[in-house]
Amino acid sequence: MHLTFVDYSIIVIYFAFVLGIGFALRGRMKTSEDFFLSGRSIPGWITGLAFMSANLGALEVMGHAANAAKYGMFVNHFYWLGAMPAMCFVGVFMMPFYYGSKARSVPEFLKLRYNEKTRTLNAFSFAVLTLLVSGIDLYAMAILFQRMLNWPFWSSVVASAAVVAIYIYLGGLTSSIYNEVLQFFLIVFGFLPLAILGLKEVGGFAGLERSLPNPGYAHTWANIWDPSQNPMGINWVGTIFGLGFVLSFGYWCTDFLVVQRAMAAKDMPAAQRTPLIAAVPKMFFPLLIILPGLVAISLDPSLTKFLDGRYDNAIPALLGRYYPSGLLGIGLTALLASFMSGMAGNVTAFNTVWTYDIYQTHINPGKSESHYLKMGRLATVFAVAVGIVTAFIVLKFTNLMDYLQLLFAFFNAPLFATFLLGMFWKRATPNAAFCGLLSGILGAAGHYTLYHYKVINYPSDMAANFYQAIYAFSICFLVTVVVSLFTAPKKDEELVGLVYALTPKPCTSHLPWYDRPGVLAIGILALCLVLNIIFW
Amino acid sequence: MGLDIRWPIGIIFTLYGLILIVFGALTDAAIFERSLGVNIDLWWGVAMLVFGFFMGGLALRASRRNRP
Secondary structure, three states: OOOOHHHHHHHHHHHHHHHHHHHHHHHHOOOHHHHHHHHHOEOHHHHHHHHHHHOOOHHHHHHHHHHHHHHHHHHHHHHHHHHHHHHHHHHHHHHHHHHHOOOOOHHHHHHHHOOHHHHHHHHHHHHHHHHHHHHHHHHHHHHHHHHHHOOOHHHHHHHHHHHHHHHHHHHHHHHHHHHHHHHHHHHHHHHHHHHHHHHHHHOHHHHHHHHOOOHHHHOOOOOOOOOOOOOOOOOHHHHHHHHHHHHHHHHHHHOHHHHHHHHOEOOHHHHHHHHHHHHHHHHHHHHHHHHHHHHHHHHOOOOOOOOOOOHHHHHHHHHHHHOOOOHHHHHHHHHHHHHHHHHHHHHHHHHHHHHHHHHHHHHOOOOOHHHHHHHHHHHHHHHHHHHHHHHHHHOOOOOHHHHHHHHHHHHHHHHHHHHHHHHHOOOOOHHHHHHHHHHHHHHHHHHHHHHHOOOOOOOOHHHHHHHHHHHHHHHHHHHHHHHHHHOOOOOHHHHOOOOHHHOOOOOOOOOOHHHOHHHHHHHHHHHHHHHHHHOO | OOOOOHHHHHHHHHHHHHHHHHHHHHOOHHHHHOOOOOOHHHHHHHHHHHHHHHHHHHHHHHHHHHOO
């Protein structure tokens, strides 16, 4: 595949715009809250699209297309069983605490609800997770450009990471969010022709269904009761509880990467609407991501024609196959945009947790606003630099998507139990939360060791991840409950605004019906149910 | 708010739309064999241009409303 002048121009224009947005916002960064939380001033539709886009890293796009080629429509569960209910839940039930408590980060919420120890444990594990993930994303993008265009690995890593660092350094979270909105539309317009041309070649949905290598690939639910028939080899317990409940809720409800976008919203209704607005495009993303994966595998079932033996090639190979000069520039820009939005999400989440929850809390408290603003900028550069180094380390590993889900199963799964108990059970005590979270992470580590040394076995790595999430969650949940019963809880007055039973419900009766979070959530879930039935 | 994000989105999509339309209209049809014989540059350029105008229009309306 080679690029012509017009493709290069399109890519250069894109870089000019993302940097331009950073420069335009430079003057507005006065306090650390401007830098880390956009001064809580952004309308809901913008934070909503940014919420969606921060999750759309290169690995998400290429990884799920690869999964679709490997496992078929079963992968729809990541969207319709996992993301949809979790996004509705975080918008309707959890945002009142996150936004209402005025916490500046997820770890800070844990400090308000529990104690300093719990916050610090979470802040450190989250900081490590984010740096690793941003390195993986960087790696995924660089390897792609190396394979497609013969750009040297290091130059594409350094160049694109530098662009991300510059626009966050200048405009903080606002710059990241605004660019994510632009990137969101570029991703949609860059990938949609793949689905259109792909469907045209295989002869529409009917043609696709006929040409898939395994009839089970055309169904989301039909093979769930019989693990031997579904391509991932996983039963309904692992799917519904592991993926649908623990992993998805753990990610969407507690990962600061996404929650931070909602915290930047201008008021409570906008914060609550953020994940709900994001859920609408997310629901249709299988069209953009899973469909090309299915087209790729039906055109090349033996992986020998153009996939080169790798499922990961699904999206890049189709780009090369269908896109002429011109549109190719748009498609590559979409890939760059998706990588940058994911990377920027990680970097902004990291610099906030580092500055507020680690630096300001433990290293250097009581300094001026401008001091923390400066620290945030330094942390941005540091995060990007560590990301680059991690990318070179990851170069030695294979199986990235499994690695990523493994990290989530380590850190996010137990954390969700801590939050669930914290928000809905006022008896949960600070010490119990710490013990629970720690044993959840250790439990995940233990499970991983047993699996790694083949003491326990699963049909696929993905199945192992789902079960690891279930164990980590359950251990954290049980330990927190048991220890709570033997330790002293916080007083009720300290928990107002942090626990469901002690918090006044946000009043929505002044809003028109279509703006009420509950109504939106019901509408989204109903539409999602229809999609599940159509693609049963 | 200092910057209405709909402006940059409107402008970049208009620009990309125009580039694709001009390139698609002037280029030899042979390169569209890979896109199944469809002049996808031209058609997708039109789609991006329309979206660019739509976003720009929204931004314009908002700026007029704020400064009557």
